[in-house]
Structures are given as structure tokens and as C-alpha cells.
Amino acid sequence: MIKQLIEKIETKDSPIVVGLDPQLKFIPERILNIGFEQFGETLAGVAEAIFLFNKEIIDNVYDLIPAVKPQSAMYEQFGSAGVKAFERTVSYAKEKGLVVIGDIKRGDIGSTSEAYAIGHLGSITIKNKTFKPFDEDFITVNPYLGSDGINPFTKVCNSHNKGMFVLVKTSNPSSGEFQDRLIDGKPLYVHVAEKVASWGEECMDGDYSNIGAVVGATYPEIGKELRKIMPNNYILVPGYGAQGGKGADLVNFFNKDGLGAIINSSRGIIAAWQQEKYSEFGEDNFADASRKAVVDMLDDVRGALAK
Numbered sequence: 001m002i003k004q005l006i007e008k009i010e011t012k013d014s015p016i017v018v019g020l021d022p023q024l025k026f027i028p029e030r031i032l033n034i035g036f037e038q039f040g041e042t043l044a045g046v047a048e049a050i051f052l053f054n055k056e057i058i059d060n061v062y063d064l065i066p067a068v069k070p071q072s073a074m075y076e077q078f079g080s081a082g083v084k085a086f087e088r089t090v091s092y093a094k095e096k097g098l099v100v101i102g103d104i105k106r107g108d109i110g111s112t113s114e115a116y117a118i119g120h121l122g123s124i125t126i127k128n129k130t131f132k133p134f135d136e137d138f139i140t141v142n143p144y145l146g147s148d149g150i151n152p153f154t155k156v157c158n159s160h161n162k163g164m165f166v167l168v169k170t171s172n173p174s175s176g177e178f179q180d181r182l183i184d185g186k187p188l189y190v191h192v193a194e195k196v197a198s199w200g201e202e203c204m205d206g207d208y209s210n211i212g213a214v215v216g217a218t219y220p221e222i223g224k225e226l227r228k229i230m231p232n233n234y235i236l237v238p239g240y241g242a243q244g245g246k247g248a249d250l251v252n253f254f255n256k257d258g259l260g261a262i263i264n265s266s267r268g269i270i271a272a273w274q275q276e277k278y279s280e281f282g283e284d285n286f287a288d289a290s291r292k293a294v295v296d297m298l299d300d301v302r303g304a305l306a307k
């Protein structure tokens with residue numbers, strides 16, 4: 001699957017991913033009203049609006065980007081109706097030729113990880129009929145439970161040509177509370193990165209592994225260090241835009257081949273219409289504002305890489 005992602009990154013010259021993290025406050029009135037007219041002022045009405053909001057954004061940016069990253073929490077907050085909107089978003093993005101990274105941050109004891117892996121990346125057979133429940137292309141995984149929490153995901157990645165990004169150093173301000181702790185003289189994130197490199201060897205797909213890492217754009221020096229420890233693992237880099245990351249900070253997350261990292265922006269793209277910078281587009285043209293924000297992000301990232 002990483003091969004497919006790389007092919008799309010190269011074809012579009014676009015190492016970025018748009019995060020689909022819908023929040024009620026980002027959804028324009030006209031879209032909300034469509035949902036409410038169909039399903040009333042209910043969770044189902046909001047879920048319909050979320051899907052329509054995502055669809056309009058995808059329609060306006062899919063030619064510029066290789067992938068989207070729907071964040072499951074933003075859908076789960078609306079219960080089963082929200083989960084349905086997540087599912088519809090995944091399938092619509094795939095219809096438009098995009099790779100889908102489900103940001104689900106799962107990981108548990110082996111038997112439970114196996115169920116997560118089946119549900120999100122794999123398939124399940126019921127009386128001779130096979131179903132692929134969520135069918136994302138990649139997911140994000142929390143490594144806190146160690147190898148037996150990761151192995152079921154690896155198994156399904158290999159059997160279904162899928163991939164995962166393992167949390168190594170997250171972008172949030174307090175990520176250091178645990179992740180920077182020294183163990184045997186090395187920060188915990190280095191231990192996890194070394195594990196990602198070795199787990200990744202079991203999952204190679206061309207020059208890169210289907211097992212990648214999540215490293216926040218907000219820690220560029222750590223990104224540089226981790227790039228060296230995981231030469232064959234793609235790095236998913238959240239933290240651009242709304243969390244303060246900029247193109248210039250991100251150069252060292254990439255390998256010399258110009259590959260190896262994919263930068264995410266969620267609020268910075270999907271809520272661009274609410275920023276002063278894009279106010280000319282107005283609420284009705286929110287997806288045009290998102291397109292312009294993607295173009296600006298691409299200029300920033302490409303410009304930084306070209307230097």
C-alpha cells in the first residue's frame with residue numbers, strides 16, 4: 001500500500017494529506033440545513049451535513065492531493081450516525097482515487113487488536129460471504145501495549161496490502177511527559193522508533209515499509225533524529241498549520257530521495273473559510289477556500305524542499 005501512496009505523491013508532486021476532522025462549527029449553515037431538512041435537527045441530520053461538507057471539500061481538492069486522513073473521533077462524537085458518515089467519507093474518498101488514512105489510534109491486547117485490524121483494514125467472512133467493514137488503506141496505531149498489540153495489525157497489513165502509522169513522537173505540547181522519558185539512556189520515542197524500524201522489515205513494499213511512524217511537525221529536531229533511525233519507514237507528520245508547523249520546519253522529515261514523509265493539515269484546510277486570510281471566499285464557497293489553502297500549503301512545502 002505504501003507503494004500506491006508513493007505513486008500518488010509522485011504523480012501529483014504532493015507530499016501532503018488533508019485531514020477530514022469535521023466539527024459542527026466548521027460546517028456552513030447551508031450544508032447543515034440540508035441535513036436538518038432531511039433528518040431533522042438530530043444526530044442523523046448532523047451526520048448527513050458532515051458527509052456533504054467532506055464531499056464538497058474532497059470534490060474541490062482531490063486532484064491536488066494523494067490522500068485524506070479522516071479523524072474517527074470527530075465522527076464518533078455523533079454516535080452511530082457519525083460513524084456512518086465516517087464510513088461514507090472513506091468510500092467516497094476512495095472513489096475519487098484518494099488513499100485513506102483512518103486516524104483511529106487503536107492498539108490493545110492481541111485479541112482486541114486483531115478485531116480492530118479486521119474491522120479497519122481487513123475482512124470478515126460470514127456464511128461464505130466476505131465483508132470489508134471500514135476498509136481504510138492505512139490506520140494510526142498506538143504502540144503502548146508493545147509487540148503483541150502490534151502484531152495482529154502487521155498480519156492484516158501483509159494479508160490485505162494495507163499499512164499503519166505507529167505513534168512515535170506526537171505533536172501535542174505534553175507529548176514529552178512520557179515520550180521523552182529516558183530509558184537506558186535513550187528517550188522512549190527512540191525505543192519506539194527502533195521497534196517501528198524492525199517491525200517494518202516484516203512489511204516491506206518496495207523501498208519503504210507499510211509500517212510507518214507518526215512524528216509531530218512541532219518537534220523538527222526530533223523529526224531529524226527519527227528520520228535517521230527509520231530510513232525505510234514513512235513518517236506521517238501532523239501539526240502543520242493550526243498547531244504551528246511550517247514547511248521550513250519539515251525538510252528533515254524527508255529522505256534524500258525526496259520521499260519518506262507526508263504532512264497533514266486538518267483545521268488549516270477544512271476550516272480555511274473561517275480564516276481572515278481566506279475571508280474573500282465567504283461561507284458559501286468554503287470548499288474554494290480549502291482548495292486555496294491546499295495550494296498555499298503545497299507552495300510552502302515544495303518551496304522548503306526545493307531549497
Ligand SMILES: O=c1ccn([C@@H]2O[C@H](COP(=O)(O)O)[C@@H](O)[C@H]2O)c(=O)[nH]1
Pocket residue numbers: 019021071103169170171172214215216238239240241242243264265266267268
Ligand atoms: O501527534 C499527533 C497525532 C495525530 N494528530 C492528529 O492530526 C490532526 C491534526 O489536526 P490539525 O487541525 O491540523 O491540528 C488531528 O486529527 C489529530 O488528531 C495530531 O495532531 N498529532
